[in-house]
Amino acid sequence: MKAFRHVKSHYQFPNPLIIKKFTQFVHIGAISNHSLGEQALNPQSSDWCVRAFPKLIKLSYLLKGLDMINGRLVNVQNKCVVDDEFLMQSMRILKSTGAAFVMQKMRTCVNKPIYKETFDVNSLKKICDMLVVSAQQRKLVRLAICPQVTQHQIWTVALIEILNQLEIEMSVKDFGCLKGSNMAQQIVVNCLRFLDDVVSYDLDSTSWMRVAPKKDADSSPSAKWSDLLEMFNDLINCLKNDHEFFFYVIKLEIMKEGLSQIKDVLVDKNIGYKEALHQQSLVHKKLTKSLGHSSRCLFTLLLYYLYGSIQDIELDICWYAEDVAGNKLYLCVGKIITSDEDKMLMHIFKQLDRALGVIKFVHEMAEMKEILEIQGHLWCIGSKNRSFAYRGHNFFIHGISLE
The missing domain is CATH 3.40.1560 (type ii restriction endonuclease, domain 2)
Structure with a gap:
């Protein structure tokens, strides 16, 4: 998947006069998120659409070619992230006002x-x-979906997808000058190394032939999923103050729900095949049992299961x-x-x-x-x-x- 490129000054803005007028609108409350936002959800007068329409035209021109993706403003043509709070706020106003306008026009045919x-x-x-x-049907949904999407391989590869995307964005963004950036990059590398070991054991076609090796004094201690959970906590602390990585902070927090349920399960290449299968089965069972309807972790796994993607909808x-x-x-x-x-x-x-x-x-x-x-x-x-x-x-x- 191609990473977004971050830009702060290369987006082709419309005429500065239009931006100035929009700034005035926002500050005097003519189309502010508070004033128009509340009216947009519950238009009080019959001429509301007439008043809102010119503002929709201006907002559409100002934001032409942009869209919200994963909570960030993106130029769809070149996939560049546009880091501009004013344009972000304008997009929110366009979306809420446009939705209210459409629903007002369609009120006679919408049940x-x-x-x-x-x-x-x-x-x-x-x-x-x-x-x-219904409540009964929701139980059927969970019973049908959970065992499919919490399979050990789906779980591990979904985690890898999140970390791979994060690593790519770190490499294309000027991230090295920020406080804690080197530590964050190293944590991502260590997380991926941890998961690569899990997946390589998972996919090794000859692993059934392997017996548990004899442990000696120099053997490294057995790893657990709690080790990855600890790395996630450290990575979140490194990234939480950088708004451009806010999407990944949220995703890491979401996946921590699953990690906390399996933190005591072993991840060890030095154990035999049967023991490894048992540990993988424990991951599957614990995730299936613990992730409920409202779990965003479960839903992330479902999206990856269906589409191979962890992007928001x-x-x-x-x-x-x-x-x-x-x-x-x-x-x-x-x-x-x-x-x-x-x-x-x-x-x-x-x-x-x-x-x-x-x-x-x-x-x-x-x-x-x-x-x-x-x-x-x-x-x-x-x-x-x-x-x-x-x-x-x-x-x-x-x-x-x-x-």
């Missing part, structure tokens, strides 16, 4: 808006809430709608976007495809009888209404307008 502002799909519980899954709107005949229910998830150019559309299609895929997977595991169709929707200022099929899912693009 039930579930989320009317940007939210993360980060747990089985949240998806079960979206699907209105972020949505701006979610609602139900019935068809005219009333025999089918549609669950629709959507994104407010700043451009309908090909790269942006493909970027959003991939995001929504993962969201729809994991929702569909949970729906099937819950064995729900309702006829449910899941759709992805995108809204953009000035876009033409059209539809696409991508990997078996239907996506609809809508223009944001006053009509």
